[in-house]
Amino acid sequence: MNATLAAEPAPAGRRALHRRRTRRLLSLAALAGALVVAAAASLAYGAHPVPLEAVWQALVAPAGGEDDIIVRSLRVPRTVLGILAGLALGAGGALMQGHTRNPLADPGLLGVNQGAALGVVTAVVVFDVTALGGYIWFGFAGALIAAVLVFVLGTVRGGATPVTLALAGAAVSALLYGLISAIVLSDRQGMDTYRFWHVGSIAGRELAVAGQLAPFLIAGFVLALANTPGLNSLALGEDVSTALGRHVGRTRLLGIAAITLLVGAAVSACGPIAFVGLLVPHMARVVTGPDYRWLVPCAALLGAVLVLLADVLGRLVAGDTLEVGILLAAVGAPGFIYLVRRRGLSKI
Amino acid sequence: MTRPRLQAEHVRLGYDERIVVDGLDFDVADESVTVIIGPNGCGKSTLLRGMGRLLRPRGGSVLLDGKRIDKLPTRDVARTVGVLPQTPSAPAGLTVGDLVARGRQPHQHWYRQWSAGDEEAVAYALSVTGMSSFAERPVDELSGGQRQRAWISMTLAQQTSLLLLDEPITYLDLAHQVDVLDLVYRLHTERGTTVVMVLHDLNLAARYADTLVAMHDGRIVSQGKPGEVLTEELLSDVFGLDAKVVSDPVAGTPLVLPISAHLRDEV
Numbered sequence: 001m002n003a004t005l006a007a008e009p010a011p012a013g014r015r016a017l018h019r020r021r022t023r024r025l026l027s028l029a030a031l032a033g034a035l036v037v038a039a040a041a042s043l044a045y046g047a048h049p050v051p052l053e054a055v056w057q058a059l060v061a062p063a064g065g066e067d068d069i070i071v072r073s074l075r076v077p078r079t080v081l082g083i084l085a086g087l088a089l090g091a092g093g094a095l096m097q098g099h100t101r102n103p104l105a106d107p108g109l110l111g112v113n114q115g116a117a118l119g120v121v122t123a124v125v126v127f128d129v130t131a132l133g134g135y136i137w138f139g140f141a142g143a144l145i146a147a148v149l150v151f152v153l154g155t156v157r158g159g160a161t162p163v164t165l166a167l168a169g170a171a172v173s174a175l176l177y178g179l180i181s182a183i184v185l186s187d188r189q190g191m192d193t194y195r196f197w198h199v200g201s202i203a204g205r206e207l208a209v210a211g212q213l214a215p216f217l218i219a220g221f222v223l224a225l226a227n228t229p230g231l232n233s234l235a236l237g238e239d240v241s242t243a244l245g246r247h248v249g250r251t252r253l254l255g256i257a258a259i260t261l262l263v264g265a266a267v268s269a270c271g272p273i274a275f276v277g278l279l280v281p282h283m284a285r286v287v288t289g290p291d292y293r294w295l296v297p298c299a300a301l302l303g304a305v306l307v308l309l310a311d312v313l314g315r316l317v318a319g320d321t322l323e324v325g326i327l328l329a330a331v332g333a334p335g336f337i338y339l340v341r342r343r344g345l346s347k348i
Numbered sequence: 349m350t351r352p353r354l355q356a357e358h359v360r361l362g363y364d365e366r367i368v369v370d371g372l373d374f375d376v377a378d379e380s381v382t383v384i385i386g387p388n389g390c391g392k393s394t395l396l397r398g399m400g401r402l403l404r405p406r407g408g409s410v411l412l413d414g415k416r417i418d419k420l421p422t423r424d425v426a427r428t429v430g431v432l433p434q435t436p437s438a439p440a441g442l443t444v445g446d447l448v449a450r451g452r453q454p455h456q457h458w459y460r461q462w463s464a465g466d467e468e469a470v471a472y473a474l475s476v477t478g479m480s481s482f483a484e485r486p487v488d489e490l491s492g493g494q495r496q497r498a499w500i501s502m503t504l505a506q507q508t509s510l511l512l513l514d515e516p517i518t519y520l521d522l523a524h525q526v527d528v529l530d531l532v533y534r535l536h537t538e539r540g541t542t543v544v545m546v547l548h549d550l551n552l553a554a555r556y557a558d559t560l561v562a563m564h565d566g567r568i569v570s571q572g573k574p575g576e577v578l579t580e581e582l583l584s585d586v587f588g589l590d591a592k593v594v595s596d597p598v599a600g601t602p603l604v605l606p607i608s609a610h611l612r613d614e615v
Contacts, residue, residue: 019484020443020445020446020484101439229453229456229458229461232450232453233450233453235439235442236436236437236438236439236447236450237433237436237437239397239402239431239433239436240436242401242402242431243400243402243426243429243430243431243432243433243503244426244450244453244454244506245421245422245423245424245425245426245427245453245454246422246453247422285441289441289442289443289446290439290440290441290442290446291442291446293461
């Protein structure tokens, strides 16, 4: 580094930056393309396969035939919900791993899953709400309350740190799980609903469910994307982040708000779909590297692709009886073990 | 004499229950190179973190250009003061180019993530630290010395007129130590950058500092020209080091020659 203060231009460094950006844009476009393909497959395949032309026909000019009804009333809601849940869990997982700097962090770490579960159980047992469209809101409220509780408990002097948040999340989750068990063990209908919800499924929901949750998911995505530059600085440590002019506390709060909205909405509608939030950020990181401005959107798209493909696979294998949550657990666990063994979990 | 760039006024700094620095006053003159020395645990890094608003004072205040640093928008501070903490760590797979680009954050907005100015600053920072050809290499695969230069490069990309560096030459071999300090010195002479550094190497500290500050037990025990500060008496009092101080034949600054135990009888 001698005698270079007069800064000759550095073409190597500049070219590298451009090449990187081009590659990331291409990956994002490829993922968007994959999502279109997965969505088409989700509309076409199932116990009753519908040819793609008929799918298109059903979408743009339905005539009321059997194919039209299957596509419009069953497969469209399922596909839309799958896309939304996958986007939310993928983005939420990437944010969660970034904020905790923990490669094993799952979006449910803040107690969101158990909070939503307790909400659902309470709705069924206490308020006699049995319709899915009704208890979703209890689930969502439960997720929000649990996340706020975890954040308050995890905020010690000097603010919430990844460690205090994870500990508070584990403690609150354990407590809520105890409560849920106590309730469902004493109430048969509560138990049935809880079991049905807890598997993780995108089937049997009406399109209105997706429509009602969409505003929260959109708000969650906006917050998540706004959080990514701050997350990039936090990844260098709190000291460097502060030195770069960030409010560490505000950055964390923004991230937690985004995670809660995204994961809370997805989980309350579909149940805790396992492995998406854990697995997808690692897969996306292989493509984008550790830049969260790219990682979060890529993980979101990849999450949606994964959920749809798993759901389609479940339909093909077992004809509508194998829920996406079960299939993802079956496929996700070996996939995760493969990632761990092949690449090692990277330091975040 | 112009107003100090950075001032600590009766500043009290610590962690949890432990107060490390209590009621300390310290001025950093404009366009100066100030080097803080002192034994391990004397509060050098704590003071530097306090001056760079990485640690909030329990009492007293830190002033940047006469204004309380904690009242200024932190982004504005980040465009004026660059702070490189001790041993920062980068996430796996982060390339040198991306790390250095993150130094541009205080200059970026949500609606404009990247500008020609950013590109210019990153290219400059990479080239001046000799890291241009490493731009695509992951930081975690570099040697300790290259990694240190990558972080310094990130701090330079911030383009601040004040630099606070905590042990910037630890982990470097002597040639790279001199390289980094030469770079800092040239930033100082050619761009008028004000620099505050914590260094452990007393001889290099004496050679590059305008002002040498010796700390002990959270207090400043001596401050001034290296020749005035770095005396045999101070080394014995502050470091508990038995040493001879001679004139550096190269620079004329003080040169510390420690007297090892097995040589004590012969001196």
